[in-house]
Amino acid sequence: MNSVVAINQRARSSEQKALRRHAVLETAEVYFKEVGYEAFSMAQLAKKSGVAKGTLYLYFNTREELFLTLYEQSLVRWSQIFIGSLSDTMTSKTYAQSLYKTTQADGVFLPLLIRLEHVIEHNVAIPRLIESKRVFINQVEAVAAGTSTALRLSTAQATEVVKTMGVLLIGATQTDQSPALDDEDLPADVQYLITSFSSEPLFIKNAARIIEGIRAEDMSGV
Amino acid sequence: MNSVVAINQRARSSEQKALRRHAVLETAEVYFKEVGYEAFSMAQLAKKSGVAKGTLYLYFNTREELFLTLYEQSLVRWSQIFIGSLSDTMTSKTYAQSLYKTTQADGVFLPLLIRLEHVIEHNVAIPRLIESKRVFINQVEAVAAGTSTALRLSTAQATEVVKTMGVLLIGATQTDQSPALDDEDLPADVQYLITSFSSEPLFIKNAARIIEGIRAEDMSGV
DNA sequence: ATGTTAAATGACCGATGGTCAACTATATAG
């Protein structure tokens, strides 16, 4: 009788099942970091997890629900780190820099975020989707609260900042082409194009513009 | 001897081949509008085009190269329409509205744009990719020229506006969840979340903020 | 020991993008 819940060959108690589910998710996260979204196969994950493919589907209804779960975890993880990074004497720029840096630091958050709509759209049960949206709402509220303090904005303004930062981050990340083309020798004009779409300056400059825009706006007019 | 190039059972001349390629692309575009990206299958396209699947691969190396070609076409088509819609007395807001409306009007441009990096990343030959980037550069320049006149900005400023609009458009489109969830009855909180991420106001408000930010910036500092 | 329950399995399914030896429509040569 261990007080620690051990994982038997068969997980019977809900504790053991949660443990096994968690183990699969950990394996999946490592595997995802290795190969990315497109090359991620359920058969391979099963092999790496030491279970049969069918077993994966006892714990996740579809491949997409598994990704959605990974995304949720990374969202919560990130928002805690980001909120922790905020101080009450930040400029738009330092705020944007911290936001950018913390999202980049997580190996799965951004790749899943930019694929989120495609992932969810086609293969997640509605109740699971609703649950996920609620997690999202909570995280947005938490981040908005921190933002309100850090940037000295009203709650409504801070909420708008957070949502808009999300949109901008997705756009900037999506457009950033550097990782895909790595060390290929490209002609100078194309190389310049890619550089000019580098996500870091793109995000930070425009984040600052938007935050200043929101700050300057007369709140009575919105 | 027709002066018009007819399509035989076999396309021998390069003219005939171009014609057949074009016919396949037209079919593909209609088909894409019907079923979207994920459900688009090469076997179905072959059937609808009246050729064998293998024939498709004589004209396009991969599914992704076909999509890339469709994207290029839609980009050129859109930029012409958008430039035509510009006048020399526009505000940031009317500019953003026209940009939004013209991109939405095209049935394939945005869906392909937001998937572009994923599409290109994994399955397009490098030379084809370079070619595509050059088309992109040209279109950006053309739109920037029109933007410079319409918004009375320097060329550098106009170019920055255009690139940034692209990023914002991708982010806003990606985040817009209304099409996916249609008429499902969702709880009020989730429904509100989705509404608050509606791409049209999100894009237009932030586009204006960014344009005004760029306009206000001291150009010597950049 | 025995019976009961349900977790785990992996052969199997339909569908996908992509390939290629075989076929044959077409242009050219004799």
Next chain:
DNA sequence: CTATATAGTTGACCATCGGTCATTTAACAT
């Protein structure tokens, strides 16, 4: 007009994918 050469076209075929489900069997209760 026929024979030959060329090359565009074909569809059976392949590996792999996400997902299913009848069967097996580990783990518990009695």
